[in-house]
Amino acid sequence: MTIIYALIMFCILVMVHEGGHFIAAKSVGVKVNEFAVGMGPILLKKVKGETRYSIRLFPIGGFCAMEGEDDDSDDERSFGRKPLWAKAIIIVAGAFMNLLLAVVILACSIYYIGIPTTVIGEFSEISPAREAGLSVGDKIVAIEQYKIKDWNDITTAISSQTDDTVSITVERDNKALTYTMQLAAEEATGRKIVGITPDVSRSVGSAIVTGGKATWHMTVSMVDVIGQLVTGEVSAKELTGPIGITVAVSDSVKYGFIYVANLAALISLNLAIVNMLPFPALDGGRLVFLIIRKVTGRAITDEIEGRIHFVGIMLLFGLMIYVTWQDIGRFILK
Template identity: 50%
Template sequence: MGLTTIIFAVIIFCLLILVHELGHFAVAKSVGVRVNEFSLGMGPLLFQFTRGDTEYSLRALPIGGFCRMEGEDEDSADPRAFNNRPIWARALVVVAGSFMNLVTAILIITCIAMAIGVATNGVAAVEGGSPAAEAGVLPGDKILSVDGEKVSSFSDVISAVGGSEGATVSLEILRSGQKMTIESGVTVNDSGRRVIGVTSEIRKSPGVALTTGVSSTFAMGGQMLDYLGQLFTGRGSMDDLVGPVGIVSMIGDQAKLGLINLANLTALLSLNLAIVNMLPFPALDGGRLLFLIIRLFTGKAVSDETEGKIHFAGMMILFAFMAYILVKDVDRFIF
C-alpha cells in the first residue's frame, strides 16, 4: 500500500465526510439550530477558530467528522437546540447529510459522462460482414427497441441482444425520421457475448451527461439496496463486505487505472455512504429519523435522554461491527 494510495484515500474520505457534514451544518443553520462545533476529522485537535456561536475545527485523524448541535443527544433549554425545533426541521437536518452524498454521486458521474461521453442507442458504425450489416443497419440509425424491448442507451442494446435467445433479433430502427423494423442475425464475439456488430454513437452534452448521472446513480442505488436486502434475509454473504482497509485497497487499484476509474469509485462510495447512513439503526441518520417519526405519533413517550442512550448503544454495536470487518480486511488485503 503505497504513499500515493494513502494520499488518494485521505482526500476521498475527507471529501465525502466534508460533504456529508456540510449538509447537516447548512440545513441546521438554515432552520435555526445552534451548531456548537463543526469538525473535519476525529481525535486530537490540530486547529480551531470560532465564528459566531460555532467552533470550526480540524482534527488529526481523517476518519470522520461531525456537526455537533446543541440538544442533539441531550435535553437542552436553549430555544435553538435541536431537541426544541419542530420535527419537520429536525428531519430535514437529519437527512441532509445523506442527500448531499447522493447529490455528490450524481455530480461526479455527470462529470465523468461529460469527460468521456455517453454511449447512446445511435449507431456510429457497422462492422463489415456483421449480422447488422447484412440486415441493412446503417450508420446514423437509432435503435429504439430490440425484440420489442425499448432501449434508450447502448448498454440497453447490449443487454437486450445479449439476453436474446433466438437466431435473430427484431430491431426497431429510426432512420431519417422514419421508423422501420429490421431482422438481424446474432453472432458471438470473443468474450462469448451475443452481438450484432454495431458501434455506438458517443454524445457529449450537459443534458445527456446529467441524465446519465441521475439514472446511473439510482441504478447503482437499486443494486446496493438489493444487496442489503439479500444480506438481511440471509441470501447474501458477509464476505462481500469491506471496511476502511478494503476500501483503501480498492482506491489503490482504481488509481492505477486512471482518474476516471478513481472518480467512479468515489461516486460509488458517496452513494454507499448516503444509503448506509439512512438505514433505520440507532446512531445512524436513519435511526434518528425513525425516532422523529415515533415522536410525531407519540410525543415525548421516549425522552431525549433515553433516545441518546439508545443511540450510544447503537454506536457501540457499530464500532464492534467495524472492528470485525477491520479484522477480516486485514486478513484479506494485508496478510
C-alpha cells in the same frame, strides 16, 4: 499514495455529509458550535460568528456540533427546542447530500464519457456490418422484429439471435434501408457482434437524468443486499471496511479517473443508505426516536435515548472491528 487517495475520498464524502447537517441547521436557525474536518486534536481553527471551524489531526471523519444536540440546553436556538419538522430536516440532510453527490458524480461521469446513441460512430476491425454496406452516420431503427430505441436495444437484439445472420434496418438520408449480414463472435467473450460502435451524445440534461436513473438502480441493489443480510441470504463475511475500500480505490486508480469517480459515487450512496437505517446512533435511528417522542409525548428521556445510542455505537464499533479483521485476512494475510 493509495491510502492518501482513500483518506481524501473518505474525508470529502464525510464533509459533504456533515455539511448537509450544517447547512440544514443554519437554515432552520439552530446554533452550530463547531464544524470539524477530521477527528482528534485540533490542528487549525477559526472562529467565524458563533461557529468554530476546525481541522483535526486524524483524517477519518468529521462532525457538526449543534447546541443542545446531546443535552437539554436552555438556548432558544438549540436543536432540542426546534419543532419536529426542523429536527427531521437536519437529520435527513446529511444522507440527502450524499445521495445528491452520488447523482452529481455519476452525471458528470456520464457526460464525460457520453451517452451512446443508435447512430453508428465507428466500425470494429472485424465488421460484418461494414462489409454488408452500412455506413458511419446510419441510424439503426430496427433489428429483425425488434424496434430500436437505445443502444442497449441493439446489443440485446443482436445477442438474442439464434441464426448465423441478422437483418438490420437503418435510416440514411430520410430513407429506410435494410441489410442482411453474418454474425461474428467477439474474441474475448464469444458474444455475437456485427462490428459497430455507437456515436455518443453529450447533453447536460440527459446526463442528469441518466445519472439519476443509475443512482436509483444502485440504491435498489444496495437495499436488496441489506435485506439479504438481515435474512441471512448474504453472510456478514461479505462486508468490507476501510481496508477493503482502500484496496478498491487502488484498483480503481489503475483503471483511471472515471473508475475512481464511480467508486466515490458508490461509497457516497452507501453512506446515505446506511446512515438512514433505523438503528441507534445512526441518523435513521435518531429520526425514529424523534417520531416516537412526538407520538408518546417525550416518554423516552434524553438520558435513556443517549444510552440506547451509546449501545448502538458500541455495536457499530464491534461490527467495524469484525469487518476490518475479515479484510485483513482477505487482503493482507492471503
